[in-house]
Amino acid sequence: MSNVKVLAFAGSSRLGSYNARLLTSLEHDVASAGGVITPLDLRDDLALPLYDADLEQRSGVPLGARRLQKLFAEHAALIIACPEYNGGLPPLLKNALDWVSRPLPGHDEPNSAAFRGKVVGIVSASPGSGGAAGAANHLADLLRDLRAEVVDPIVSLQLTDTDFSAGELQADHAAWPQLRELAESVVARASAHNVLDGQFNHAR
Numbered sequence: 283m284s285n286v287k288v289l290a291f292a293g294s295s296r297l298g299s300y301n302a303r304l305l306t307s308l309e310h311d312v313a314s315a316g317g318v319i320t321p322l323d324l325r326d327d328l329a330l331p332l333y334d335a336d337l338e339q340r341s342g343v344p345l346g347a348r349r350l351q352k353l354f355a356e357h358a359a360l361i362i363a364c365p366e367y368n369g370g371l372p373p374l375l376k377n378a379l380d381w382v383s384r385p386l387p388g389h390d391e392p393n394s395a396a397f398r399g400k401v402v403g404i405v406s407a408s409p410g411s412g413g414a415a416g417a418a419n420h421l422a423d424l425l426r427d428l429r430a431e432v433v434d435p436i437v438s439l440q441l442t443d444t445d446f447s448a449g450e451l452q453a454d455h456a457a458w459p460q461l462r463e464l465a466e467s468v469v470a471r472a473s474a475h476n477v478l479d480g481q482f483n484h485a486r
């Protein structure tokens with residue numbers, strides 16, 4: 283299968299974010315593997331309020347969150363670039379995932395279908411020596427709990443401005459073999475899911 287749809291977003295919308303730049307760098311390799319990335323800026327594209335049960339009770343799941351739920355449903359795979367804040371997930375990312383998990387209109391149950399079977403690649407970047415691996419592993423655990431399929435390898439990189447040129451990771455960076463492997467795994471696993479879904483639908 284070609285043109286596997288991959289939604290890509292970072293847990294930082296900071297100007298010059300290492301994580302956002304890492305995602306941009308991956309676009310070419312995902313395309314070479316047979317996928318197509320839809321880039322999403324969690325801050326600027328969605329304007330999500332901080333999760334608030336009273337707000338949800340009063341006026342339902344907000345428009346930006348509904349839009350994100352729809353984007354999840356429309357994409358076979360996700361690639362998430364995860365910064366680390368005090369050993370955990372940044373609030374921009376956690377908040378978005380929490381909103382996606384809220385029930386769809388007319389349903390009482392959490393929107394677990396948004397994550398179940400979703401193929402997810404995780405990268406993380408930080409100027410710290412761990413490359414935000416703690417947050418990346420925490421994200422992987424959280425997504426597995428929601429029944430997503432987190433593919434190997436999770437790639438955690440210690441990065442600074444000198445690792446980039448023209449907004450992307452240096453072409454000869456030592457991390458490229460791992461990043462290529464990740465891009466290929468995401469597309470291959472999402473293709474396999476699609477084939478299986480197709481067989482299942484055909485059999486019904």
Ligand SMILES: Cc1cc2nc3c(=O)[nH]c(=O)nc-3n(C[C@H](O)[C@H](O)[C@H](O)COP(=O)(O)O)c2cc1C
Pocket residue numbers: 294295296298299300301302365366367368369370407408409410411412413414
């Ligand atoms: C509140 C806060 C907490 C942070 N905690 C960590 C941390 O635990 N580990 C780490 O490697 N970097 C930590 N950092 C530094 C971030 O890794 C750094 O700001 C990084 O550039 C954020 O990702 P970005 O470049 O994609 O915005 C922290 C930064 C902030 C603002």
